Structures are given as C-alpha cells and as structure tokens.
Amino acid sequence: MNRPRQISLRAMQGFAEIMRSGSGTAAGRALGLSQPAISRIVGQLEQDIGFELFYRDKGRLVPTKEGLLLADEVELALASVARVHALIDDIANHATGELRIIAPPSFAEGVMPGIISAFAARVPGVRIAVDSRSIATTRTMIATRVADCAFMRMPAGHEDLRARVVVTSQSICALPVDHPLAQHEVITPLLLKHMPMIALGAGNAYGRQIDDIFRDHGVQQHVVVECHTTSAACALAAQGMGIAIVNELLAKAYLGPRLIARPFAPALTHDYALVTSARTRPSSLMDIFEETVIDYFQTSPDPGPR
Known part of the structure; x- marks a missing residue:
C-alpha cells in the first residue's frame, strides 16, 4: 500500500472551511479563492490521502464518515499553527x-x-x-x-x-414578568405540569438531569422549543414561548423588565x-x-x- 503524501496547510484550511460553512462557495469566499479552486484543492487532498472526504450531492458537499473523523484533528492542527503564528507576531512586535x-x-x-x-x-x-x-x-x-x-x-x-x-450556581426558571407562575417564590415540576417549556441542552448531561427530575416527580414536560444556549432560551422565554430552566449564573445577563427568574426546586447545582x-x-x-x-x-x- 502506498504511503499517503503529506497534506499541505492550504489543503487543511480548505477542508476545514468547507466543514465549518458546509459550502465550497462559502469556503472559497472565506479563503479568498474561487469555488473551482476550492474544489481542486479538496479533490487533490482526497487523491493524496486515498479516500473521499465528501459525497457530491447535486452540487452540495456532504461529509463522509471518514471526513467527520478527520475534521476535529484538522481543526486542532490549524489551531496549533495559528498559535505559532501568534507567537511569532508577539516576538516580532x-x-x-x-x-x-x-x-x-x-x-x-x-x-x-x-x-x-x-x-x-x-x-x-x-x-x-x-x-x-x-x-x-x-x-x-x-x-x-x-x-x-x-x-x-x-x-x-x-x-x-x-x-x-x-463558581457554583443553581438552576432557575426564566419566565415573563406577567406569567401566572411569577407569583410563586419557588417553582417545582408539579407547578410546570402542562406548562409550555423551552428545553435547553436536550440530549446532553444537563438536559438528562432535567428529564430525570421531571420523571422522578411523575411529570411529563410539555416542550414547545428546543435550543442549546442560555441566551436563546432566555430570549424565547421573554417572548412568551414558555418557561426555561437555566443556570442562574449564565442567565443573569438576560434578566430585566420583561424576563424574571424564580428558584427551581429540587436544587440543581452547576x-x-x-x-x-x-x-x-x-x-x-x-x-x-x-x-x-x-x-x-x-x-x-x-x-x-x-
């Protein structure tokens, strides 16, 4: 079996930019290259390493399993190169x-x-x-x-x-100031029964902790929106979409005239x-x-x- 040739920095940059943007055109724009030039770079990279990184689907580039496996390592390599460049600049300046x-x-x-x-x-x-x-x-x-x-x-x-x-903080319920539950000093899963909920971090460790708490209390969450950042959850709650259970430390920047917080019990520590x-x-x-x-x-x- 022939040994794959060395991968150039330009090839790694082109591959990483396509993975970030999902588009050869957008990747070329970010790197100051034309779409055909990016296509040639990726095509040559695939030829050099001996396997495909993307499926071609009606002009779209869809990562292969091999491409997904390589993506994180390429990002780490590029981050190391960027750090070297930054150090060179620091020394020079x-x-x-x-x-x-x-x-x-x-x-x-x-x-x-x-x-x-x-x-x-x-x-x-x-x-x-x-x-x-x-x-x-x-x-x-x-x-x-x-x-x-x-x-x-x-x-x-x-x-x-x-x-x-x-730092250690607790979970709170973020809800509109005029919400019916705003009158409660503490909000529990039983109070949230049938209430529209904004799920944060569905599928991750925090989301599973919330799911377990509701399950232990025999309450089925009525999730209307799922999101993955506290800022998004708070913005949706402020619009009246539902109640979000969030980390009070991360949520405090988004509380104000329209959005308030009430402690959530049982306590969930971060x-x-x-x-x-x-x-x-x-x-x-x-x-x-x-x-x-x-x-x-x-x-x-x-x-x-x-």
Whole structure:
C-alpha cells in the first residue's frame, strides 16, 4: 500500500472551511479563492490521502464518515499553527503575549466579558482569544496545550487536566414578568405540569438531569422549543414561548423588565471549573488570569433570582 503524501496547510484550511460553512462557495469566499479552486484543492487532498472526504450531492458537499473523523484533528492542527503564528507576531512586535480561552457559548456571552475586562486591566496589551468547542475537543486542546485554559462544567473527567472549581450556581426558571407562575417564590415540576417549556441542552448531561427530575416527580414536560444556549432560551422565554430552566449564573445577563427568574426546586447545582493542562506548569500569564477569575467571582454581586 502506498504511503499517503503529506497534506499541505492550504489543503487543511480548505477542508476545514468547507466543514465549518458546509459550502465550497462559502469556503472559497472565506479563503479568498474561487469555488473551482476550492474544489481542486479538496479533490487533490482526497487523491493524496486515498479516500473521499465528501459525497457530491447535486452540487452540495456532504461529509463522509471518514471526513467527520478527520475534521476535529484538522481543526486542532490549524489551531496549533495559528498559535505559532501568534507567537511569532508577539516576538516580532515585543507584545505581552496571548491567552487562548475556551468556554461554552453561553458562558462566553454572559460571563466572559467581565472577566476579560478585569484581566485586560491587569495585563494591558495582552492578546486574548475566546473560542467555543465541543467538550471532547476542548479536553484535547487543553491537554495538548493548543489552548491555555477552559471553563468547563464539572466533572471535567480527564486525567491530563487540572481543574479548579471557581463558581457554583443553581438552576432557575426564566419566565415573563406577567406569567401566572411569577407569583410563586419557588417553582417545582408539579407547578410546570402542562406548562409550555423551552428545553435547553436536550440530549446532553444537563438536559438528562432535567428529564430525570421531571420523571422522578411523575411529570411529563410539555416542550414547545428546543435550543442549546442560555441566551436563546432566555430570549424565547421573554417572548412568551414558555418557561426555561437555566443556570442562574449564565442567565443573569438576560434578566430585566420583561424576563424574571424564580428558584427551581429540587436544587440543581452547576460547578464550573477553570481547567488547564496537568502536563506542565501554567505560564505566569495564566497564573494572573486564574487570580483574576478567582477575584472576579469572589467580588461579583450574587446573581440570585430577580
């Protein structure tokens, strides 16, 4: 069997961009190439590696099983290359350095701005990159030091990771201010019987915890919408689509005149940890960031329900 030829950086970029956008045309636009040029790059890549990455379906590119298997590793490789380029720029420009952080989308939107602002005030000139990835990819990126740190809901579950719990919060019900259940101090599964619900994280660990609680109380949820970010769940709840059971820490940024929160019982606790690689000692920049995170959560007002 012939050994596959080396994969060029351009080929990996073209493949990754198609996987992100789902379109050869969009991938070409992102890379400043024509659609035919992208097609040639991917075609040559498939020829070099000896298997197909996409099915061709009426002009659409649908990833094969092999393509899906390769996608995460290509993303990790490109992230490593990007980190090298950033380091070269820092050295050339005498910059302070770069910190690459991974956080779940809702955490990045609702919590990270305050932390980043506090950190930037302590270390002016530092370059900060915030990314959101799947749990599996996040673990790999931290363990291999492609990224410096991540915020993850415990348990982190990886022997190559060092995790320090930095904040704990409870689940609350987000509902419109004029909702009939707004008069209750605490909302239980029995009160939510027959109520329209917005399901958050259906199929993941949090969604399964919610399902188990309702099942234990003999209540069938009446789900009208499913979504995967706290911001989306709160926006839908504010529009009167239903009640969302969400993490109070992540939801506090979206509460206001139209949307209020009530504690959900039984209590459902969320422990978030700052996770770094256990293979090496964190950099001095990472030490400052960890101190900033601890200070931020110790001094921030309690995000209790409003």
